Each structure stands twice: as structure tokens, then as C-alpha cells.
Amino acid sequence: MSGDMSIREIKYYLEHDMFDEATYIQLTTDHRKGVQTLVRQHEKRKQQAEHLKQLYQDMMMFEQGLHEEGKLRVAGIDEAGRGPLAGPVVAASVILPSDYYLAGLYDSKQLSLAAREFYFEEITQHAEAFGIGIVDNRTIDRINIYEATKRAMNEAIENMGSAPDCLLVDAMHLPEAACEQHCLVKGDQRSVSIAAASVLAKVTRDRIMNEADKEFPGYHFHTNQGYGTKKHLEALQKQGASPYHRKSFSPVALLLG
Known part of the structure; x- marks a missing residue:
């Protein structure tokens, strides 16, 4: 034939x-x-x-083990934006169906922009539940980035609308969580649920920074997402800090004296 x-x-x-x-x-x-x-x-x-x-x-190993223990609603949690000089810290919490498969889902930092956008739509359409938590730069300055990250993660869990049986958290411990949790170092490369959360957090934050760039275009937020790139630091020296900048972070704090 x-x-x-x-x-x-x-x-x-x-x-x-x-x-x-x-x-x-x-x-x-x-x-x-x-x-x-x-x-x-x-x-x-x-x-x-x-x-x-x-x-x-x-990357389903942790989820499958918990499913076998009867914990069927396993939420992966991750954040985006702990290191930048500007913008919020964003966290996401995601529960994926046990039989779900999305080829190529991995740490959002290693995915292209187009892939992240594609996975964002797929995950938000097919997840059993998901939530986003956002803590702005003013709150970061007031309570510090570590506490702000925990707050964003807790908000993400609350915003799922239904309680998980267990949490898989990327490199953080959440004392306020009301259920069992496991802290996984480099969790976005070891757990599909955390990888899914990393995509939602990253895409959500990038969209926020794209909007910030329209308001304050001189800092190149649409390309640096608030990180301290050369162009960003030069803009800080020339224009001073914007309302989106974290005044408690060293380069900004030094500029402000």
C-alpha cells in the first residue's frame, strides 16, 4: 500500500x-x-x-503516592516574583485531575512565553480547582518578601474555593495551612501540580508587569518583569522609583537614600 x-x-x-x-x-x-x-x-x-x-x-510520583493514601485533592503551590525590584509577588495553587496529562508541563522558567501562555489556558480550563494570590509591593515593603510570599500562597489556597486534602509547596512551609503539606525543593521540576502552579503564577505576574509598563514605560517592565537588569537600573538612576518599586530592596533603597 x-x-x-x-x-x-x-x-x-x-x-x-x-x-x-x-x-x-x-x-x-x-x-x-x-x-x-x-x-x-x-x-x-x-x-x-x-x-x-x-x-x-x-513528576506525578508525589501526587500518586498521596492519592494512594486517599488524599485525592492534592494542590501544588508555587510563586513568581520574589526577586524583582518592582511589582507584586504572585502565588498560585492548582489541583489537577488524577488522570490529567499535559505533555511538556515543567518549571515555567524553562518554558517559552508562547508555551507558558498555552499551558496557562490548558490548566485553567482543565484543573479541578485553582486559585491566585497577589501581594503588592507596598505590602512587601511593610512585612518583607518572605512573609509576603507566604501570604500570597495562603491567599491562593483560599481562592481555590474548595479545601485541598494535601499541599505540595515549592520550597516553602505554610504554618497557617489547615491540612498536611510537603515542602519540595525545586518542586516545579519534581511535581506536575507545582509546575502547573508555577505557570499560573508566572503568567499572571507577567501580565501585571506588562500593564505596569504601559503606565511607566521607561523601566522596560514588559521585558524585565521588574528584575534588576542593566536597562532597569539605568532607568532607576535617571527617572527615580515608580509606585511599583519595592523601596525596601537594596538598589531602590540606595537610590532613595
């Missing part, structure tokens, strides 16, 4: 996984160079898909 098909037809069938096993084996012996190129590309895609699925399964 495959020998009677054009390379364009074969490409379509491979892209849509429409070949049965016997026909696919015939393809591997097709003498046409174009067909062999398509077969190699297909095999590479299959290997990548298998790698992503295995990675996801590995």
Missing part, C-alpha cells in the same frame, strides 16, 4: 498517525529518500513524545 502513495500522502498519514503497524514497517523499507526522511522525523517525534510522557509520569 505505502508504495502506491505519494510522499505528500505519506507525510499526512504519519502526522496523523494513520498507518497500521504492518504498513508502517513497509515504509521503513521504501527506497525513496523523501519517505526515509519522513520516517526518521516520525521516529524522532515518537521518541520525544515518549520522553515527555515518562517525564510527566516521574
Whole structure:
């Protein structure tokens, strides 16, 4: 059958996984160079898909263990924005369905902007529950960034609208939490729930900083998200601090004397 098909037809069938096993084996012996190129590309895609699925399964280890203990509503929690000189700290809490699969879900810092936006929409559409917590720069200055991060995380849990059975928290402990919790260092690379939370927190904060940039364009918030880049520091020296800046953070505090 495959020998009677054009390379364009074969490409379509491979892209849509429409070949049965016997026909696919015939393809591997097709003498046409174009067909062999398509077969190699297909095999590479299959290997990548298998790698992503295995990675996801590995990152489900904590959730699966808790599910086996009867804790079915496991919330992953992460934050974005502890280090910047400007803007809020944002946290997210996410409960994913136990049978959910989203290929490539990982630490948001290692995803492209387009991938983060795509995953944000997927997660918010399919999560069993999610919540966002936002603590602004003025509160950060008043209570410090560590306490502000905890507050944002607790707000994210409250904003889910339903109580979790257990928490998986990225590198933080939340004494106020009313349920069992586990602190995971580099949790956004070890737990799919925390990785999902990292995406929601990062995208939400980036959108806030994009709006801040429209109000105060000179600081390049749309590209640096409030972090102390060279251009940002130069703008601080030239323009002074904006209402979004954290006055308790060293570069800003030094500027203000």
C-alpha cells in the first residue's frame, strides 16, 4: 500500500498517525529518500513524545503516592516574583485531575512565553480547582518578601474555593495551612501540580508587569518583569522609583537614600 502513495500522502498519514503497524514497517523499507526522511522525523517525534510522557509520569510520583493514601485533592503551590525590584509577588495553587496529562508541563522558567501562555489556558480550563494570590509591593515593603510570599500562597489556597486534602509547596512551609503539606525543593521540576502552579503564577505576574509598563514605560517592565537588569537600573538612576518599586530592596533603597 505505502508504495502506491505519494510522499505528500505519506507525510499526512504519519502526522496523523494513520498507518497500521504492518504498513508502517513497509515504509521503513521504501527506497525513496523523501519517505526515509519522513520516517526518521516520525521516529524522532515518537521518541520525544515518549520522553515527555515518562517525564510527566516521574513528576506525578508525589501526587500518586498521596492519592494512594486517599488524599485525592492534592494542590501544588508555587510563586513568581520574589526577586524583582518592582511589582507584586504572585502565588498560585492548582489541583489537577488524577488522570490529567499535559505533555511538556515543567518549571515555567524553562518554558517559552508562547508555551507558558498555552499551558496557562490548558490548566485553567482543565484543573479541578485553582486559585491566585497577589501581594503588592507596598505590602512587601511593610512585612518583607518572605512573609509576603507566604501570604500570597495562603491567599491562593483560599481562592481555590474548595479545601485541598494535601499541599505540595515549592520550597516553602505554610504554618497557617489547615491540612498536611510537603515542602519540595525545586518542586516545579519534581511535581506536575507545582509546575502547573508555577505557570499560573508566572503568567499572571507577567501580565501585571506588562500593564505596569504601559503606565511607566521607561523601566522596560514588559521585558524585565521588574528584575534588576542593566536597562532597569539605568532607568532607576535617571527617572527615580515608580509606585511599583519595592523601596525596601537594596538598589531602590540606595537610590532613595
